[in-house]
Every structure is written in C-alpha cells, then in structure tokens.
C-alpha cells in the first residue's frame with residue numbers, strides 16, 4: 328500500500344512538473360531559447376491564485392484569472408525580452424531570461440512582502456478515500472485532473488486543428504512555414520500564451536498544496552523544469568511529459584528509500600544525471 | 615507573367631546575385647542552370663520572399679512584389695519547392711498538404727488534395743505517415759504537392775532531381791509535365807541540365823551571380839556546346 332501511495336504522490340508532483348515544463352519545451356522548440364524566466368509566470372500564477380481566491384472566494388475564478396494573466400504576461404516577456412534579441416546568440420537571450428527571473432523574484436518581494444501569502448480559507452481540503460487505507464485531498468486530485476484536462480486540450484489543439492498544424496510546421500521549419508502564409512509572429516504569441524497559462528495553472532496548484540506563495544517559489548521548479556526538458560529531449564513535448572512524471576515518481580520513492588542519504592532535490596538531480604549518462608539524447612529520442 | 619529586372623540579392627555583405635534579369639510568360643517554363651554556387655538558389659529564395667532583395671525589381675503580371683515578404687508572396691500566387699525538399703518531417707503527409715493550403719478556406723482543401731493525389735497517388739497511401747519517414751523521391755513529391763495545395767500561378771522548383779533515384783526523377787518530371795499542361799508558369803533550377811532542358815521554354819545560365827547566357831529551350835537543346843561552355 329505504501330508503494331501505491333508513493334506512486335500517487337509522485338504522479339501528483341509529476342503532473343505539476345509537466346504543466347511547468349511543457350511551456351519551457353515549447354519555447355525551446357520554437358525559438359531555441361532556454362526560457363528561465365518561465366518560472367516567474369509560475370510564481371505569478373501562484374500569487375494571483377491566492378489573491379483572487381481571498382478577494383472573491385472563488386477558486387475557479389482565481390484559476391482562470393491566473394492562467395489568463397500569466398498567458399498575457401508570457402506574451403509580454405516574448406515581446407519585450409526575446410523578440411529584440413532573436414537574431415543574436417541564444418546565450419544573450421538566456422542571460423536576459425535569467426536577469427528577468429531574478430528581477431521578478433525581487434518584484435514579488437517588494438510588492439507582496441518577503442514572507443509570502445496564504446489562503447485565508449484554503450479550498451479543496453477535504454480528504455477522499457480513493458482506495459482502502461489511502462486517502463487523498465481534493466486538492467491533489469484536482470492537480471491531476473487539471474493537468475490531464477489542460478494537457479489533453481493542448482494535445483487536441485496541436486494535433487486536430489489547423490492552428491496546431493501550422494504551429495508544429497513553424498517549429499519544424501520557420502521560413503518554409505512562412506512561405507506558405509503562416510504568420511510566425513502569431514504562432515510565437517500563441518506559444519507563449521499557452522505555455523505561460525499552463526505554468527500559471529501549476530503555480531495556483533502548488534500554492535494550494537503548500538498553502539503558501541513566496542517570492543522564491545519559482546526557483547526549484549525553474550531548474551527542475553530545465554532538467555526535465557533536457558531529459559525529455561529538448562523541444563519534444565511527449566518526452567517532456569514522460570520525463571516530468573518519471574521525475575515525480577522517482578523523487579517520491581527516493582525520499583522514502585534514500586531520504587537518509589540525499590534530500591528530495593538531490594535525488595531528483597542524481598536521477599537526471601544518471602539518465603543523461605545512459606541516454607544523452609533524452610528519454611524518447613527521435614529516430 | 616513574371617518579370618525580374620536587375621535583381622541584386624545576397625546575405626549580409628555577401629552579394630550572391632547581381633544584375634539578374636529574365637522574364638517568364640504565362641504557362642512557360644524557365645530553366646535556370648549554372649554551376650554550384652552560381653546563385654540559383656539565392657534567385658529562387660529571393661523570388662519566394664525568403665531572402666530580401668538588395669536591388670532591382672520583381673513584378674508579377676505588372677504588380678510590383680519586390681518589397682513583399684514570403685507570406686505576401688504566396689498570396690500573389692507564388693509557391694516554392696525548396697532545395698533539399700524541406701518537408702515538415704514531424705508532420706504527416708496529410709498535414710504537410712494542409713500547411714500548403716494554409717491561406718485557403720477549408721472548403722478548398724478537398725479539391726486541392728484531389729489534384730495532388732491525382733498527380734502522386736503514392737502520397738494517398740502514405741497520408742498518415744510522417745513526412746520524415748518517406749523516401750527522398752516521395753518527399754520531393756510531397757514538396758511539390760504541398761506547393762500545389764496553395765493553388766499557385768508560379769511554381770518555383772529548386773533542384774528537382776538532386777539526390778533522387780532515376781525512377782523518382784521520372785515521376786517528378788511526369789508531374790511537372792502535367793502541371794505545364796495545366797498552364798502553370800514554372801521556374802526550374804537544375805544542375806543535371808539535360809533532363810531540364812527537355813522541358814524548358816526558356817533557359818537562363820548563371821555564373822557567379824551573373825547571367826552568362828539566355829536563350830529559348832530549343833536553342834539550348836540544339837546547341838549543347840553552348841551550355842557546356844558555361845560550366846567550368
């Protein structure tokens with residue numbers, strides 16, 4: 328039973344990693360930029376989740392606002408930070424991205440205080456027995472349901488709509504996509520909106536699980552998501568999802584069975600290093 | 615139909631094409647020949663709007679499109695079959711064709727697909743396969759089909775037969791002949807000139823970014839020494 332419990336906890340954590348990392352891999356696929364500032368949108372989502380829930384009492388509204396605002400903020404990051412640097416070395420964009428991420432942490436600290444915020448009345452706290460002896464909070468169930476719904480919607484968008492096909496064509500060969508009339512600038516906006524909205528949703532869910540948002544809450548997801556997209560094979564969405572879930576589960580088991588040797592984040596990185604030594608091309612390498 | 619006057623084009627400080635002029639009549643096929651590095655691809659990419667011209671004029675039925683970007687060019691009826699085929703490898707055959715028709719309404723898709731599958735029945739059998747898994751010949755068919763999906767007036771083809779098996783070259787030239795019969799205007803770049811001269815109404819030879827010879831297809835075919843003189 329412990330194993331099942333750990334598996335479930337791992338999948339919950341993996342679902343959160345997946346929501347964050349997908350946006351990162353989408354940006355990498357389209358622009359070849361390591362979008363470190365992505366985690367700032369995760370934090371923004373977390374703050375908005377708490378603030379809007381506390382102000383209105385509606386968690387659903389808070390989730391929608393957080394996703395929408397994070398999405399628009401993601402577009403702003405692209406327009407203000409990345410677009411002016413597009414013709415340059417990707418290292419320049421990376422440095423801009425790191426700078427933006429650090430600045431965002433300070434901005435959250437200045438605006439909302441260093442000690443963070445909590446839900447006045449945390450929603451979705453009821454415990455539900457999902458199997459004999461294993462109960463899970465509604466919040467954890469909501470994380471998994473939300474991740475499945477959002478990622479399925481993304482899958483539908485990218486596989487079953489003309490917009491999605493144009494999006495993937497732009498990732499595959501931007502100039503040729505343009506030569507067939509695809510507006511690559513619109514694709515980039517969509518890409519940042521969708522990826523950032525997913526990160527915003529993840530921020531809301533993490534704020535719910537921890538009942539806390541703080542200026543530095545994006546730091547750990549930021550470097551883990553970077554590692555996950557490498558593990559997934561940079562730019563590969565399916566690989567990223569697999570890597571996110573695998574990392575969540577490994578961490579979950581690792582903290583129990585190796586927790587006396589390494590802490591949770593160290594286990595995560597030991598796993599990443601091990602996998603990359605065995606499969607440097609990522610978990611799901613293309614042929 | 616297409617008029618190119620004094621075209622100058624290149625990359626940053628590199629001028630790869632300088633003072634190139636030629637015209638293509640409606641329904642005509644112009645073949646651009648020349649050694650490696652002559653500026654053939656640069657000319658084609660500039661016509662497609664993917665390399666910005668540094669000077670000169672490009673007009674299409676009298677409309678100046680010199681300053682139009684690649685997206686606008688496809689709206690003017692120009693479609694590209696690029697060097698190296700450049701199909702979208704992670705997309706299926708069917709999705710590649712859909713991208714070809716990107717600027718057309720959904721209602722135009724069925725007739726476009728029917729036209730492409732009529733030219734290349736093999737693409738129908740492969741429609742759900744990833745383009746990256748196709749053979750070189752099939753990828754070239756897909757690249758042509760993708761271009762046809764945009765319902766062009768002018769088709770730009772860069773290296774139709776390069777790297778293909780003889781059988782696939784035959785298929786691609788057969789398709790080209792069918793498109794000529796449909797009245798499409800074509801600019802064809804080829805290094806293996808003999809085959810290309812067979813379908814040419816007009817021939818332009820390029821070397822080091824300059825036009826070194828211009829003539830009709832008939833002149834080029836009846837005077838092979840003329841062309842070979844232009845290849846070092």
Ligand SMILES: Nc1ncnc2c1ncn2[C@@H]1O[C@H](COP(=O)(O)OP(=O)(O)O)[C@@H](O)[C@H]1O
Nearest residue numbers: 625628630648649650651652653654655656657
């Ligand atoms: N992307 C590029 N950047 C810089 N120079 C290029 C580029 N593409 C081609 N060139 C140069 O432009 C010249 C013409 O090349 P190209 O048009 O590809 O010739 P062709 O297609 O006739 O072989 C060559 O000297 C080539 O090195």
Ligand SMILES: [Mg+2]
Nearest residue numbers: 654655656697
């Ligand atoms: Mg070439």
